[in-house]
Amino acid sequence: MQAAARPGLGLRTDGLALAEGEVARRLRAWGLRRVRVPLHAARPDAHDWLVDLPGAARRVLRALRACAAAGLEVQVEAAVTRPTMDLLPETVAAAAGLGATEVHLRLPAPAPDDRVAVFPRLGLAEPLLERADRAARAAGVALWVHGLPACALGAARDRMAPPEPILGPPSLLPPAPQVATCAACPGAPACPGAPAAYVALFGRGELDDRCSRPVPGRQMPDGEGPPGTPPPPRAGRAPATRLAFAVGQAARGALRGDPLAGVPGDPIPPSLTASFPPQAPTRALRQELCRLSQVGSPVLRIADDHSLLHPDIGDLLRECVRLGFSRVEVAGPVDRLLALEDRDLVALRGLSRVEAWVAGEEEQAGVEEGLSRVARLSRAEVVVRVVGAG
Numbered sequence: 001m002q003a004a005a006r007p008g009l010g011l012r013t014d015g016l017a018l019a020e021g022e023v024a025r026r027l028r029a030w031g032l033r034r035v036r037v038p039l040h041a042a043r044p045d046a047h048d049w050l051v052d053l054p055g056a057a058r059r060v061l062r063a064l065r066a067c068a069a070a071g072l073e074v075q076v077e078a079a080v081t082r083p084t085m086d087l088l089p090e091t092v093a094a095a096a097g098l099g100a101t102e103v104h105l106r107l108p109a110p111a112p113d114d115r116v117a118v119f120p121r122l123g124l125a126e127p128l129l130e131r132a133d134r135a136a137r138a139a140g141v142a143l144w145v146h147g148l149p150a151c152a153l154g155a156a157r158d159r160m161a162p163p164e165p166i167l168g169p170p171s172l173l174p175p176a177p178q179v180a181t182c183a184a185c186p187g188a189p190a191c192p193g194a195p196a197a198y199v200a201l202f203g204r205g206e207l208d209d210r211c212s213r214p215v216p217g218r219q220m221p222d223g224e225g226p227p228g229t230p231p232p233p234r235a236g237r238a239p240a241t242r243l244a245f246a247v248g249q250a251a252r253g254a255l256r257g258d259p260l261a262g263v264p265g266d267p268i269p270p271s272l273t274a275s276f277p278p279q280a281p282t283r284a285l286r287q288e289l290c291r292l293s294q295v296g297s298p299v300l301r302i303a304d305d306h307s308l309l310h311p312d313i314g315d316l317l318r319e320c321v322r323l324g325f326s327r328v329e330v331a332g333p334v335d336r337l338l339a340l341e342d343r344d345l346v347a348l349r350g351l352s353r354v355e356a357w358v359a360g361e362e363e364q365a366g367v368e369e370g371l372s373r374v375a376r377l378s379r380a381e382v383v384v385r386v387v388g389a390g
């Protein structure tokens with residue numbers, strides 16, 4: 001049973017027992033005023049798959065009709081899930097057609113193994129929630145959204161439901177635990193916060209996506225330059241995640257290869273620094289190099305006492321010179337660099353400068369021959385710097 005936010009007794013039920021009209025009539029006669037029944041999709045196969053019960057949807061549909069006919073106030077609850085979110089607008093319209101006065105959309109809390117299959121991607125769900133909102137307004141049905149972040153609702157943001165008083169068993173769809181706070185939040189204080197399990201699985205990209213939420217009212221220029229101009233660098237602009245943004249960009253045309261055309265970037269720093277901790281896996285280091293190459297800085301510097309000693313320094317530097325930087329400069333102890341094969345040094349053409357750190361004149365004399373081989377094969381400028389012992 002649900003506490004009465006309004007006068008009268010309400011019942012939250014899966015609805016299967018109400019498919020016989022006589023049950024609904026008796027409950028109404030005993031004083032029940034309203035029922036809330038889950039109908040996750042108006043298409044029977046989708047609802048049945050979600051509740052894992054063949055035939056459930058048809059019984060729920062009969063129950064909803066029976067309850068409305070018995071004079072009960074009918075509310076419908078639908079989980080917002082990946083497989084059913086496309087159907088949200090028609091589910092809301094169908095609920096209205098069955099006599100529902102309220103539709104409650106709720107983010108479920110799937111078991112860990114089911115999260116990828118069940119969680120809706122928030123950036124894709126936004127336009128569907130907006131369409132569901134429009135369907136509800138057109139049908140005169142009250143729509144409430146539970147557990148979804150405000151920043152994922154778009155124009156349906158004012159449909160965010162207040163906390164519900166529950167006396168008895170909780171909702172058939174348990175609420176998804178939320179992360180309490182979000183830095184730089186555009187939606188507080190009404191928002192319940194980001195769904196914790198969702199963030200753990202997919203990250204915060206869609207929640208913190210400033211690229212999909214450009215400043216309201218700002219004029220979005222077309223892509224830069226004439227056709228054939230290379231797209232501008234990311235300059236801190238993360239890929240947009242909102243379907244609505246992508247549709248809007250596609251409608252503008254003339255993006256000239258830049259899906260984020262019109263989104264202002266951060267100032268581009270004159271140089272960037274990378275570091276290769278010796279134990280770090282090369283996959284993570286390559287990912288970081290790719291990220292740095294998208295910023296748009298012309299110069300990449302690697303200058304510390306450990307990066308050039310990474311066991312895969314040859315492969316990592318080859319990656320650096322392929323990433324489109326105008327200059328790649330390295331500095332540090334060069335023992336591993338000098339140990340590279342000739343062909344590995346040839347592959348480093350594009351390396352601009354190597355600064356070899358040595359402890360003193362004796363070590364300097366020991367590396368000179370190797371450094372001249374590095375300079376000859378990689379064509380990098382090579383200098384030696386005495387940094388002192390230790």
Ligand code: SF4
Pocket residue numbers: 149150151152181182183184185186187188191192193194195207
């Ligand atoms: S950033 Fe966090 S608190 Fe703010 S609206 Fe989004 S989910 Fe809610």
